[in-house]
Amino acid sequence: MIKEYKTIREIAGPLVFVEKTEPVGYNELVQITLPDGTTKRGQVLDTSEDVVVVQIFEGSGGLNREASVRFTGETIKLPVSIDLLGRILSGSGEPLDGGPRIVPEERLEITGAAINPYARLPPKEFIQTGISTIDGMNTLVRGQKLPIFSGSGLPHNEIALQIARQAKVRGSQEQFAVVFAAMGITNEEAQYFMSDFERTGALERAVVFLNLADDPAVERLITPRLALTAAEYLAYKHDMHVLVILTDITNYCEALRQMGAAREEVPGRRGYPGYMYTDLASLYERAGVVKGRKGSVTQFSILSMPGDDITHPIPDLSGYITEGQIVISRELHRKGIYPPVNVLPSLSRLMNSGIGASRTREDHKPVSDQLYAAYAEGKDLRGLVAIVGKDALSDRDKKFLEFADMFEDRFVRQGMDENRDIETTLELGWDLLSALPEAQLTRIDDKYIQKYHPAHKGKEKKE
Amino acid sequence: MNAKGKIYRISGPVVIISGLNTRMYDVVKVGNEGLMGEVIGIEGDKSTVQVYEETSGVRPGEPAENTGMPLSVELGPGLLESIYDGIQRPLPVLKSTMGDFIKRGVFANGLSREKEWDFVPVVKKGDKVSGGSIIGTVRETQNIEHRILAPPNVSGTVEEIKKGKFKVDEVICTLSGGKNLMMMQKWPVRKPRPVGKKLMPKTPLITGQRILDGLFPVAKGGTAAIPGPFGSGKTVTQQQLAKWSDTEIVVYIGCGERGNEMADVLNEFPELEDPKTGRPLMERTVLIANTSNMPVAAREASVYTGITIAEYYRDMGYDVSLMADSTSRWAEAMREISSRLEEMPGEEGYPAYLAARLSEFYERAGKASTLCGREGSITVIGAVSPPGGDFSEPVTQNTLRIVKVFWALDAKLAQRRHFPAINWLNSYSLYSKALGDWYNENVSPEWIKLRNDAMELLQKEAELQEIVQLVGSDALPEDQQLTLEIARMVREYFLQQNAYHEVDTFCPMDKQYRLLKAITVWGNKAHSALESGSPIEEILKSKSKDDLAKVKFEKDFEGAISAISKSMDEEFRKLGGR
Ligand SMILES: Nc1ncnc2c1ncn2[C@@H]1O[C@H](COP(=O)(O)OP(=O)(O)O)[C@@H](O)[C@H]1O
Ligand SMILES: [Mg+2]
Numbered sequence A: 001m002i003k004e005y006k007t008i009r010e011i012a013g014p015l016v017f018v019e020k021t022e023p024v025g026y027n028e029l030v031q032i033t034l035p036d037g038t039t040k041r042g043q044v045l046d047t048s049e050d051v052v053v054v055q056i057f058e059g060s061g062g063l064n065r066e067a068s069v070r071f072t073g074e075t076i077k078l079p080v081s082i083d084l085l086g087r088i089l090s091g092s093g094e095p096l097d098g099g100p101r102i103v104p105e106e107r108l109e110i111t112g113a114a115i116n117p118y119a120r121l122p123p124k125e126f127i128q129t130g131i132s133t134i135d136g137m138n139t140l141v142r143g144q145k146l147p148i149f150s151g152s153g154l155p156h157n158e159i160a161l162q163i164a165r166q167a168k169v170r171g172s173q174e175q176f177a178v179v180f181a182a183m184g185i186t187n188e189e190a191q192y193f194m195s196d197f198e199r200t201g202a203l204e205r206a207v208v209f210l211n212l213a214d215d216p217a218v219e220r221l222i223t224p225r226l227a228l229t230a231a232e233y234l235a236y237k238h239d240m241h242v243l244v245i246l247t248d249i250t251n252y253c254e255a256l257r258q259m260g261a262a263r264e265e266v267p268g269r270r271g272y273p274g275y276m277y278t279d280l281a282s283l284y285e286r287a288g289v290v291k292g293r294k295g296s297v298t299q300f301s302i303l304s305m306p307g308d309d310i311t312h313p314i315p316d317l318s319g320y321i322t323e324g325q326i327v328i329s330r331e332l333h334r335k336g337i338y339p340p341v342n343v344l345p346s347l348s349r350l351m352n353s354g355i356g357a358s359r360t361r362e363d364h365k366p367v368s369d370q371l372y373a374a375y376a377e378g379k380d381l382r383g384l385v386a387i388v389g390k391d392a393l394s395d396r397d398k399k400f401l402e403f404a405d406m407f408e409d410r411f412v413r414q415g416m417d418e419n420r421d422i423e424t425t426l427e428l429g430w431d432l433l434s435a436l437p438e439a440q441l442t443r444i445d446d447k448y449i450q451k452y453h454p455a456h457k458g459k460e461k462k463e
Numbered sequence B: 001m002n003a004k005g006k007i008y009r010i011s012g013p014v015v016i017i018s019g020l021n022t023r024m025y026d027v028v029k030v031g032n033e034g035l036m037g038e039v040i041g042i043e044g045d046k047s048t049v050q051v052y053e054e055t056s057g058v059r060p061g062e063p064a065e066n067t068g069m070p071l072s073v074e075l076g077p078g079l080l081e082s083i084y085d086g087i088q089r090p091l092p093v094l095k096s097t098m099g100d101f102i103k104r105g106v107f108a109n110g111l112s113r114e115k116e117w118d119f120v121p122v123v124k125k126g127d128k129v130s131g132g133s134i135i136g137t138v139r140e141t142q143n144i145e146h147r148i149l150a151p152p153n154v155s156g157t158v159e160e161i162k163k164g165k166f167k168v169d170e171v172i173c174t175l176s177g178g179k180n181l182m183m184m185q186k187w188p189v190r191k192p193r194p195v196g197k198k199l200m201p202k203t204p205l206i207t208g209q210r211i212l213d214g215l216f217p218v219a220k221g222g223t224a225a226i227p228g229p230f231g232s233g234k235t236v237t238q239q240q241l242a243k244w245s246d247t248e249i250v251v252y253i254g255c256g257e258r259g260n261e262m263a264d265v266l267n268e269f270p271e272l273e274d275p276k277t278g279r280p281l282m283e284r285t286v287l288i289a290n291t292s293n294m295p296v297a298a299r300e301a302s303v304y305t306g307i308t309i310a311e312y313y314r315d316m317g318y319d320v321s322l323m324a325d326s327t328s329r330w331a332e333a334m335r336e337i338s339s340r341l342e343e344m345p346g347e348e349g350y351p352a353y354l355a356a357r358l359s360e361f362y363e364r365a366g367k368a369s370t371l372c373g374r375e376g377s378i379t380v381i382g383a384v385s386p387p388g389g390d391f392s393e394p395v396t397q398n399t400l401r402i403v404k405v406f407w408a409l410d411a412k413l414a415q416r417r418h419f420p421a422i423n424w425l426n427s428y429s430l431y432s433k434a435l436g437d438w439y440n441e442n443v444s445p446e447w448i449k450l451r452n453d454a455m456e457l458l459q460k461e462a463e464l465q466e467i468v469q470l471v472g473s474d475a476l477p478e479d480q481q482l483t484l485e486i487a488r489m490v491r492e493y494f495l496q497q498n499a500y501h502e503v504d505t506f507c508p509m510d511k512q513y514r515l516l517k518a519i520t521v522w523g524n525k526a527h528s529a530l531e532s533g534s535p536i537e538e539i540l541k542s543k544s545k546d547d548l549a550k551v552k553f554e555k556d557f558e559g560a561i562s563a564i565s566k567s568m569d570e571e572f573r574k575l576g577g578r
Helices: A156-166 A187-199 A224-236 A249-262 A276-283 A314-323 A330-334 A364-388 A397-413 A422-433 A446-451 B091-098 B211-217 B234-243 B259-268 B294-314 B327-340 B353-361 B393-400 B411-415 B432-442 B447-471 B478-495 B511-531 B536-540 B543-548 B557-577
Strands: A010-014 A015-019 A029-032 A039-048 A051-056 A066-073 A077-080 A087-090 A106-109 A126-128 A148-150 A175-185 A206-212 A241-247 A296-299 A303-304 A324-328 A339-349 B004-011 B014-018 B026-030 B035-043 B046-051 B061-069 B074-075 B116-120 B134-142 B145-147 B156-161 B164-167 B171-175 B180-181 B185-188 B197-199 B223-227 B249-254 B285-290 B321-323 B364-368 B375-384
Touching: A010 B004, A015 A446, A039 B074, A051 A314, A077 A206, A077 A314, A106 A224, A106 B061, A126 B061, A148 A156, A148 A314, A156 A241, A156 A303, A175 A187, A175 A249, A206 A224, A224 A241, A224 A276, A224 A296, A241 A303, A249 A276, A249 A303, A249 A314, A276 A314, A276 B327, A296 B294, A303 A314, A314 B259, A314 B375, A314 B432, A339 B411, A364 A397, A364 A422, A364 A446, A364 B447, A397 A422, A397 B353, A397 B411, A446 B511, B014 B026, B026 B046, B046 B478, B074 B294, B116 B171, B134 B156, B145 B259, B156 B234, B180 B285, B211 B478, B211 B511, B223 B234, B223 B393, B234 B249, B234 B321, B249 B259, B249 B327, B285 B294, B294 B321, B294 B327, B294 B353, B294 B375, B327 B353, B327 B375, B327 B393, B353 B375, B353 B393, B432 B447, B447 B478, B447 B511, B478 B511, B478 B536, B478 B543, B511 B536, B511 B543, B511 B557, B543 B557
Parallel strands: A087 A206, A148 A303, A148 A324, A175 A206, A175 A241, A241 A296, B223 B375, B249 B285, B249 B321, B321 B375
Antiparallel strands: A010 A015, A015 A051, A029 A039, A029 A066, A039 A051, A039 B004, A077 A106, A324 A339, B004 B014, B004 B061, B014 B046, B026 B035, B026 B061, B035 B046, B074 B185, B116 B134, B116 B164, B134 B145, B156 B171, B171 B180, B197 B364, B364 B375
């Protein structure tokens, strides 16, 4: 049934045009054998009675019209079994660790069908990462997709690893399984992740897919899909809570742009394909919790903003899909503050459902709002001071100015192994807020001020 | 050419069929699995079809069949409380037939064929019935009477009319000439349903959101756009409108957005009470969820499905509001399909017909006297997601040319957690004048002045802020420092509103009026105290000022405000006494 064709008409970049085939299915997996016996894999992008367009994952290097093309009759699948845990695979799913091939329990479509919105359970389990700027002000919950928006040379890898090490749901001993997918990062960066996984024993509960900088760019288009398929399998078949780290989304998007250009498509903004939003959504939306299923898929991906520009199409379209973003700041990094999270443009859209009396603490939301407002005001004043000098400020304004400095120094800054629980984070927040005049705490209800403000705390009891 | 053809080419959601006799917008069943699609182009013997389902694995040569019908929705009892995908397939039905993930090739009726409804006729034998007239009623949910309408293109004399329990596809009425009517009717989504006469909107949609009702109101039957970068509050605002607006029916379209947001609505709406009726909000709501990862052709269709359902309830004489989050994703779906068709692109790759499609859509909003002689309205509120938050892009610009209300979201405000992050300097409402009479009669004759003064104050603040940026606030004269403080009160005590606070989430019109008035009174008293020599430091220490900050969180606002007014009088009397 499966036929081989030697009818390549044209090769253009990563695309191969094949003629005179039997009917070939859209998105079908293709195998190409070169005259020297090496094989490459590809996928059907466009199919008609006259010509079939195939994109080659390993790149078209070495390919010529002599090559033979085999259409497999099925779309791309990932062989899965519980033995995936602890394995290191290539960006197209081949073992890289010298271990055996995965004996499949099932072979799953890597495109993954959309979760029926009616089947979704709104995520609300608080994940404590131990990082104050996240837990206190941009809370992550199980089943969320919350990427790090960073820039070149910033410590996003350190932060991602710290989160992978520290993340836990309170009151549960269960550890996250980690699915890590590298897309176009350097070997050195990949090693950094791998050695941390090994050091902490995380590798046993991890599945790693590596597409490195010198691997073919087109392969990057399937790497995250393999990773998410593995994650869904572990979550929905084995009831695991899975943390997926995709890095770097920007490299993925560059590959997408490259493919678009090869297909001579009309480009959208800044040369990226018009369908990039939909394409990215097909990755990000694979996070979530499904009613009646125990496991979950949480995504904590890394995206480096070209030119530190948050309005660049890659962070922009991502931010429109993900449930918030953690923004890393070069300015804070230069000041020597780790983790240099700029809370102002950061956001967790699911924070409100993950916090509060029954989940973290009743004062969590107002404290967070107040910290935001006060820090924003303090930062504005820095700009003003640069022009008019500190003396022109009112006493009230001076307090806010000082607050901003203290906030960065004590709340934002913490050690790479410092794991703060949520109470510590909130106490720290109160401690900083207590330096402001009490009447300025307009975001906080009086009853919480009476209960948690250091100036009042415990007073009722004594009386 | 005939009723059966075969697939010639497949490229994502776009499939070309050869040898099939079609008309534009006919629904076609494509491939062995009969995937649903719609004809969007015809050239020679080839028809271009946009397919509403995933096309992986579909091959050239597979059959295609023309249903001969345009893409239509089923209208009748059972729409309320439903959640549909972009082509009106009920998501709960899809879940029960194919599990937690959306697979393809499943057909599902928009309205249940099993459920029986209690039909009460209002016409009798011998009555004349014309298009759009009411032939009977059904209690669809506890507070919504579903009026069964004769389809717009039908008329005649009633020969037989039934009463009792029926399914939506059973005959309940027979007209002269043998025309049978059922409770269900179908309507092609791309064709506006006819009305008697369009009317001028003159009643505001009361939303319970202070910045909207107070500064930039939309009329019932009006159009509004809410553009903003990600994270600025489009979705929360749309959901607030869906929750608290004083409208009778809500159609909420999640068009190419997040799955979890729809799950949230599904979770919350059955629990929340309609402030007017006390019944669960879900009982007045129809949800359409075609999330970002669901097929893009169905996303393109979702806004039409939604507006057609809205029109149907308007035709019964209801005030309907429709939220589309986000119209940009709809425009992008058009762009995606257009580029697969290799059409000549317009601005930023959008098809040249973008502006026309947008205005056709918003044109379906409006207040009207319907064919049944009642008045109904559709208010349309579209979210817009401009790339990079840049309002000069084509979707925002083309939308602003059409809509009458512009709520400009501002990333800077959102970053400092000033919500709703609607910029009070850039936003506008072209209805303010037309609604003036309503406010005079229903809120207070003072209201318009209070509001205009507040707007003026905020404008003044912006000017003063520019000076402060150069010299610092201490260098301003004291009366201007006071002006800044009063403007701050308006922003923080009045405009800021927390959607997640159980009381503040909804602010009745009367409370809005009392609160703004109290702030204004404080401001006037403070200015006179300053003029008569009280030191500004003393004025700013006012406790009643701090108390005003908390009024919005009080359920018993009347009590709170009258207490504050008393202490305010007292404070200023003392100050004046020095
Ligand atoms: N009225 C409001 N009250 C409180 N928080 C709000 C309000 N509007 C927006 N927010 C906050 O801003 C976040 C982003 O809002 P959202 O409507 O999802 O933005 P968008 O749809 O524009 O991307 C929300 O998750 C919420 O935390
Ligand atoms: Mg949104």
